Amino acid sequence: MNGLHGSRTEAFPAPKDPVAGEAPAIPVLRGHFAARWNAWGAGRQEAFLARLLAGDGGSFPLVEPSPDGRADLRAVTFLHVAPDATAVILSANALVDHRNTAASEFERHQGTGLWVLTYLMPADWECGYRITVHRGPGQAPWQAATMRRAIRMAADAGGPDPLNPVLGAGMNGGAMSVVRLPGAPAAPWLAAARVDPVATSPVMGGVLAGGSTSAASEGLAELQLVDSGNGRLRTVWIYSPAPGSTAGPTPLLILHDGQVWAKHLNLKATLDAAVRDGVVPALHVAMVDSFDGATRSQELSGPVGTVDFVAEDLLPVLRRTLPVRTDAAGTIVSGASYGGLASLWQVARHPDLVGVALAQSPSLWRYDLAEPLARVADRVVLRLQAGIYEAEIHATSMQLLADLVPLGADISLCSVTGGHDWSWWNPWLIHGLADLLG
Known part of the structure; x- marks a missing residue:
């Protein structure tokens, strides 16, 4: 362990401010x-x-x-x-x-x-x-x-x-239409989103959904756990595979921005279908709440905070109470944007506990993780996904790949034809898990 939340017992890279990306080259066909x-x-x-x-x-x-x-x-x-x-x-x-x-x-x-x-x-x-x-x-x-x-x-x-008629949901459950062209990977197991009819714009960074339960999270166990770093009660939604679908301990996925996945994206229904269809094996998933926008920015965007909560508070409880694998190789962490960044910090700081990161659109503009990840390159598996229209994130993901490949790291980058967007993070979580878990 690296100490309690907020401690700085090692020299972390300095955080950086966001940088406006290049203008996307979008050919408009007028007329x-x-x-x-x-x-x-x-x-x-x-x-x-x-x-x-x-x-x-x-x-x-x-x-x-x-034309x-x-x-x-x-x-x-x-x-x-x-x-x-x-x-x-x-x-x-x-x-x-x-x-x-x-x-x-x-x-x-x-x-x-x-x-x-x-x-x-x-x-x-x-x-x-x-x-x-x-x-x-x-x-x-x-x-x-x-x-x-x-x-x-x-x-x-x-x-x-x-x-x-095809709807998706954003960070706060706000409805958005979804276009998915025929060349995109098929996702027949993807459940329909459950939008919040009164939510406003779902642009990334808007107000998050509250901490209350909703019909969309039915069928998930709800764990209330004190974060020892700040004393706040966190909510974690637990997905368990159907009884009889597995004969032994399953892989465990820790998933950030859990309220979005549990309430609005209906991940339970997606996982049920994906497991039933043999797309992914049976697994357990812990969806960790990010509370509100300000808390998310403070706790999910860096090397401490949520990263330490997962390592010091959450994982011991999950491994004690669920039939899951307890080795690092059988424990995956994933998230999008700040959640993707936190996933990389998780394996960089706690490779003995979590050995696999599936980072979607990781906010690498904020930290250069090349050096922290280089120190554990021989111990972890890194899978990056980034949209080609999120210029800064895609470029920094490519740079991290270039930095770590010469070290023999097990790392790959999947470039998705999309932006900073829940519309592709949703199906590509399953695509990524299928790649990792067979």
């Missing part, structure tokens, strides 16, 4: 839908418009081959019915550039009441998005704002796409 519309006859136009006005969302957004015939790209057309709107923006995760919001704005379509935006995207794109409408005179809020976060929040202030 793409208008050209197709003009090629239709009046009857087809009327039928299509009637379908939209009736709210038929069976196959939207429209996904079509690339230039490239097999690795698709034309993705978003449509929105808003005759009285003066501006409409697509808040697709990581694609809203605060320096050029016009690239994410819809165009008014020929007096039909439709607004249209077409992107040319890789065929395996996975994304959560919302549509925000401005009505009345003056600039839209996202046009008038000047600060990066204010622009992002204004662009995301609307709601899900009424034409798209």
Whole structure:
């Protein structure tokens, strides 16, 4: 052990401030839908418009081959019915550039009441998005704002796409629409999200869901455990495989931001299906709450705090009360964003307890973990996942890979065609576990 929470018995790297990433290169196909519309006859136009006005969302957004015939790209057309709107923006995760919001704005379509935006995207794109409408005179809020976060929040202030029935949930349970193109890995075991109908924008870093139980966490055992570092009572939701699905001790997964997985992403149903289908073996999962935004930023973003709670308070209880493996190789830690960073700190500081990290979009802009992880490179397994549209996180993940591969570390990086986004973190948790556990 490295001492109690908050101690600094070793020299940790200094934390850094966030850095704005490069502007994403998103080819907008202006006029793409208008050209197709003009090629239709009046009857087809009327039928299509009637379908939209009736709210038929069976196959939207429209996904079509690339105009230039490239097999690795698709034309993705978003449509929105808003005759009285003066501006409409697509808040697709990581694609809203605060320096050029016009690239994410819809165009008014020929007096039909439709607004249209077409992107040319890789065929395996996975994304959560919302549509925000401005009505009345003056600039839209996202046009008038000047600060990066204010622009992002204004662009995301609307709601899900009424034409798209596929919903996901963000950090606070706020609903977002999900587009998953045909080239993305299949995830037939993925359970439908359970959104909070009163939650606001689910942009990362927003207010977290509260600590109360909900219908979405039914079927999970709830553990209340005192954090010896700060005296606060933490909630941990425990997933156990179905009786009879395993004959011996199972792998154990420690999963950060547990309230999101337990309440809104319905991880229990996903795991039940994935285990039943043989995608992953039976395992136990402990979903650790991150309480609220301020607590999460303080306790989950560095080498102490939640990392020490897991090592000193949680793991001893889980290994004493659950039929799980007690070796480091059979214990996995995972999380996204700050949770991904905490996962890497966990194996760097406690490799004798936790030997495997599945870090999704780890916030490596905050700490350079190359040296701490180099010290345990021969003892741990590192699996990184990062979205190609989260520029700084993807670049720092690639750098960590480059730093550790020459040392013989068991490390890999999976580049996902997405942003900083629960829409892909959700299925890719299972993809990652399937890779680790066979």
